[in-house]
Amino acid sequence: MSSDQVHAGNLTVTLRDAVRAPADAAKARLAEDGAAARLAARDATLWGPEAEAEAAVRLGWVDLPRTSRALLPELDRLVAEKRAAGLDHVVLAGMGGSSLAPEVITATRGAELTTLDTTDPQQVGRAIADRLATTVLVVSSKSGGTVETDSHRRAYEQAFTDAGIDPAERIVVVTDPGSPLAELAAERGYRTVLADPEVGGRYSALTAFGLVPSALAGVDVASLLDEADALVPSLSADSGNPALELGAALGGFTGHDKVVLAGATPVGLGDWIEQLVAESTGKSGRGLLPVVVEAAAAPGFTPAPDTHLVAFAESGTPQVELADTLVSGPLGAQFLAWEYATAVAGRLLGIDPFNQPNVQESKDNTKALLERAGDGPLPAGTPLLVDGAIEVYSADVALLEGAKDVGDVLTTLLRAVPEAGYLAVMAYLDRVGDAAAADLRPVLAARTPRPVTFGWGPRFLHSTGQYHKGGPQNGVFLQITGDVVADLPVPDRPYTFGRLQMAQALGDLGALSDRGRPAVRLHLRDRAAGLARLRQALEQLEA
Incomplete structure (x- = not known):
């Protein structure tokens, strides 16, 4: 497999054959518009008249x-x-x-x-x-x-x-x-x-x-x-500009709108890129869906026609056998390069990369739920079935018709993912105490050819939450909530942390259901037992 490298300062971007031609075509279009020089000069007109007012007060990151x-x-x-x-x-x-x-x-x-x-x-x-x-x-x-x-x-x-x-x-x-x-x-x-x-x-x-x-x-x-500063001199150039190369690969690789992110260093960079790309591009019914995987050869990762595998590393060339795009450089340069590339991808996709029109919706739903409920119970609904420590809820009763246990529910959700779609797992749990929830992603991914994302709630509402509601209508959603053993008051507020957490989960689920997205909530009456049962049910499904 041949590849081409673009290097400047301390950053190298390598494109494999599959993405080389579309990226070059995208770069040619960008060069005709003088996009690189205009972005480096903070030109707010790059994304069209509708985005100009927002862009005019959002380009300070360039400097x-x-x-x-x-x-x-x-x-x-x-x-x-x-x-x-x-x-x-x-x-x-x-x-x-x-x-x-x-x-x-x-x-x-x-x-x-x-x-x-x-x-x-x-x-x-x-x-x-x-x-x-x-x-x-x-x-x-x-x-x-x-x-x-x-x-x-x-x-x-x-x-x-x-x-x-x-x-x-x-x-x-x-x-x-x-x-x-x-x-x-x-x-x-x-x-x-x-x-x-x-x-x-x-x-x-x-x-x-x-x-x-x-x-x-x-x-x-x-x-x-x-x-980051070492990268700056290259940012206004049409060639020899690795950040432009990355943006052209992201926005110009037409038909490859699932961006799988793989890399062990910089530590956690995939989660940061996920928010940047999902919230910047997931709107107006289109966008790029970032999928953070555990390793370059993550279990269950199967290249698909609409998948773009991007690997990153701090130094040297990350050795990722299947990667279409490889980004190598220190953390400061990575931050600036990905921001620049995301802005470039927004230009190619025809969207405003600086607004987030759907983020507020779940916040408004949460506030309304808390206000309507007052001192009473939140409208959690009635479980459609109970399997051990797990209660199963869905606004779409027909979706789970005939399901007898959690295994049936998971099978139904996996089958509901459309050919060009994805499955999102959203866990409103304790990121430390319930860390086993994150292990569900690769197990689910091994049982479907479609991408599977994982997010901790409410953290993901400030990240992929924008894409889930503003991007293409091809997602299927598995939400996980859990009983609270020891709640904690929020001083001078009429709710506790546990009540706020549940209102956020229900508010977001309502936003998805209102859009007709297939969504199921699994509530763990005992968190450890519920996660163990969920893992057991998954492992019993055929890969």
Whole structure:
């Protein structure tokens, strides 16, 4: 299998034969429009008149390798202050773009960071109970009104106060200028670092959102900017531009709209790319579906006519036998290259890569459910069947007609996936305590030729949730919820974390059902027993 490489700075993109010709054709179209130079110059007209207003205030990421250096002295002072106070346990409360990049940065650089991007009361409670005496909490929200992050802040404020600790000594806020969170932080004396308001959340890896928690955790964030800056000189060129090459491969490989992401390093990069690509392109009934797999030769991965396998690595050429596209380079360069490539793919796909028109819908559904229910039970419905510790629910009763157990339910869902479709597993559970839920993805993938994605709820609502509702109508959805053993109140709010989590699950399921997407909810009355039964039922299905 032959291949061609494009290298600049510290990044190499390699395209195999299958994608070479369509990528070259896409690059020719981009060159005719001067797209590379226009993007590097922050030309907001690249994505058409309907996207221009949004793009005009969302292109600050292009210059971040240099503009973010202004933050470094402030970060040095902040880190020194917190270290002098003996605060060495860093907790990040943030969702989507506010949490995914710092998680990748710290994991790749070998630093410890506790990420709270969940409403599961067991996971939140465990974090609060861990080393509170030496904890510094980073509250990170671009809008300043993210319900999950607001709930985390409230819970930690209460915990600090109960322990005789002044929250102002422990809380660092990262937000946009003028946000409600910025105003609250000023009132309460919280240390605040303001981010660039002209950078959207999913493009914010090299802003304060990515750098503040990473620096507090002990990462040399200046090196990230150096790695990204090495790529900058190539970004305005029509040739010798690996980021343009990647964008042409993503957006120009017509008919290959399932992008399978494989790679062990940088650690967790696939999850960050997933949000960037899904939320940027999944709209107007089209888009690219990222599918993060466990390894380059993940169990159950079968190349399909609509699948584009992309492998990534920090250095050297990742050896992936089936990969169509290979991206090699350090983390800072990867961040900038993927952001650039996603913007280029948006141009080729004819969509606005900076808006997220369907993200708000599930949030509105959650709020409405909580308000309508008041103090009463949430409208969870009546189970269609019960199999041991698992209750089965679906708004589409006909979908599961004749199903007698969980094995029948899974068989029905797998058969419901259309020829060009995919299966999404959405687990509203404890990402740590219920980690076995993620192991279901490769087992399911081994039993269908179609792609299978996995997301932790509500985290994925800020990621693939946009694609599920705004992208092509070819998804089938398996939602997993679970009983809460020890709930946790959200201070000064009329709901607990467990109630909020269930309302988010039901709200999102309602949004999918309203669109006619086949969807089933499995509720685990006992989480460990339910996951074990689910795994057993899966293994009994024929591969």
